[in-house]
Amino acid sequence: MxxxxxxxxxxxxxxxxxxxxxxxxxxxxxxxxxxxxxxxxxxxxxxxxxxxxxxxxxxxxxxxxxxxxxxxxxxxxxxxxxxxxxxxxxxxxxxxxxxxxxxxxxxxxxxxxxxxxxxxxxxxxxxxxxxxxxxxxxxxIPPIRRDLIKRHLYLVPNSIVVTRGCPHHCDFCYKDAFFEGGKTFYTQVVDDALAEIDRLPGRHLYFLDDHLLGNAKFASALFEGMKGMNRVFQSAATVDSILRGDLIEQAADAGLRSLFVGFETFSPQNLRQSNKKQNLQKDYRKAVDRLHALGIMINGSFVFGLDDDDRDVFKRTVDWGVENGITTSTYHVLTPYPGTALYANMKREDRITTSNWDLYDTRHVVYKTKKLSAGELEEGYHWAYKEFYTWSNITRASLTHDSAKHTLKHFLYSGGWKKFEPLWNFVIKSKNLGTMLPLLESILSKVKNSGAISQEPEARIEEPESRSQEPEAIQKKLKxxxxxxxxxxxxxxxxxxxxxxxxxx
Structure with missing residues (x-):
């Protein structure tokens, strides 16, 4: 295999x-x-x-x-x-x-x-x-053959998936194409999921589910069953699920310490165009505050190149992330994957510029853009990564938290992820990645700030103020x-x- x-x-x-x-x-x-x-x-x-x-x-x-x-x-x-x-x-x-x-x-x-x-x-x-x-x-389903996995070659060998798919239907996502012809979101039996977790050594887990909170009943039972397991875990969820009910508090009590959140864009027009309805009229800042109050670090996901994006989008996005204490940011150039609604729409509009799949890596522009040129989009994408992860911005973002422990965790996690590449390369080449896991577990240890933010907050996406400053300007193909x-x-x-x-x- x-x-x-x-x-x-x-x-x-x-x-x-x-x-x-x-x-x-x-x-x-x-x-x-x-x-x-x-x-x-x-x-x-x-x-x-x-x-x-x-x-x-x-x-x-x-x-x-x-x-x-x-x-x-x-x-x-x-x-x-x-x-x-x-x-x-x-x-x-x-x-x-x-x-x-x-x-x-x-x-x-x-x-x-x-x-x-x-x-x-x-x-x-x-x-x-x-x-x-x-x-x-x-x-x-039978237990995963984890005996076949070479655990020492991975930082996070305890990855797990307990659901399939997602309840939402964003136009740029592969999900609908992959799950066409049947259910597009379904879960394991809770007891089976808990049994799989129990088989994993150590404390740390990473749920690779597209949306761990997608089925509230399942997630609530899962988190209840995880209490007392002494786990720390990371996962992904949507803005609306963070703001709704008390599920995120249950997740934190079960050990959630870091969450990948698909903010994607601040533009309501872009959200409507992408069919990302679940983010419309949602207050991103309230979602961030609620997670931080629970001591949960945030990996924010943002997409550049949607039709309403202009030259200011890169600086606005980076500034918002820093000012709101986002621990890590993941940026993407909009990519119309085959089989998605986005691809079908762009194909119909004659906007697809290449079918070289090697370029469909969310770093390259493969379609005719609207308000930005392809060069501006790629340049802005790279600028955003470089700017967000400067030491000054890592420090500024870390200092937005209410507690010294959360500030230190943020600084270590963000800086360690992006600023110590030679060290990571050495550890990988020496096949000693497993030695770094205790450090990761320590950084993910429990911390709570002031208090839980009220649920069902005011519904509103707050557009960051525009700034005038613009961003500065394989074995090779295997037979x-x-x-x-x-x-x-x-x-x-x-x-x-x-x-x-x-x-x-």
């Missing part, structure tokens, strides 16, 4: 630590459907060299848009030697006609149902050319074309990548 490296892995902006965070959980999930007697090799090209000279009975590759070309090259290499290859994942589901010539079998959508069906057919020597997910359920995001030797439960059987790679 293989997860090919993303194209970004060979770019000038490659950060080894960013791609050494999480193991290929999807592939390890699908591997659980294989027989205990099968010999399985799970390889992640982000952290190790892929062995292409083996002769397995089956090769399973997970494909994302920016590792697609590399994934196809791997697949073609094995098929030329008579080895059976299956492809699955986001990109395969979005463009099955592109992927099919490179595989003996392709998987569309999540793999919990289709992969075991394929394995049965494969062993009976009558596999189909294509398997499409229809039934969506996480009931009675193949550019790559798509992540072909894996592992298959995420959501992805339709099968695991290698018998001798599976």
């Amino acid at each position: 293989i997860l090919p490296a993303l194209t970004e892995a060979e770019s000038p902006f490659w950060r080894p630590i960013k791609y050494s965070l999480f193991p290929p959980l999807g592939l390890a999930t699908l591997a659980a459907y294989l027989s205990p007697d099968d010999e399985i090799d799970l390889q992640d090209q982000h952290v190790e060299k892929v062995n292409l000279n083996d002769t397995p009975d089956l090769v399973v590759i997970q494909v994302y848009i920016t590792n697609a070309y590399r994934a196809y090259a791997f697949a073609d290499h094995y098929r030329a030697r008579g080895i059976y290859v299956v492809l699955g994942g986001l990109h395969v589901t979005s463009l099955p006609e592109e992927a099919a010539p490179h595989a003996d079998t392709i998987f569309l959508g999540p793999g919990e149902e289709t992969f075991p069906e394929f394995l049965k057919d494969f062993k009976a020597r009558r596999p189909k050319k294509q398997y499409a997910s229809a039934v969506r359920s996480l009931v009675n 193949a074309t550019p790559s798509t995001q992540g072909v894996t030797k592992e298959v995420t439960t959501s992805l339709a990548l099968p695991a290698e059987i018998l001798s599976v790679k």
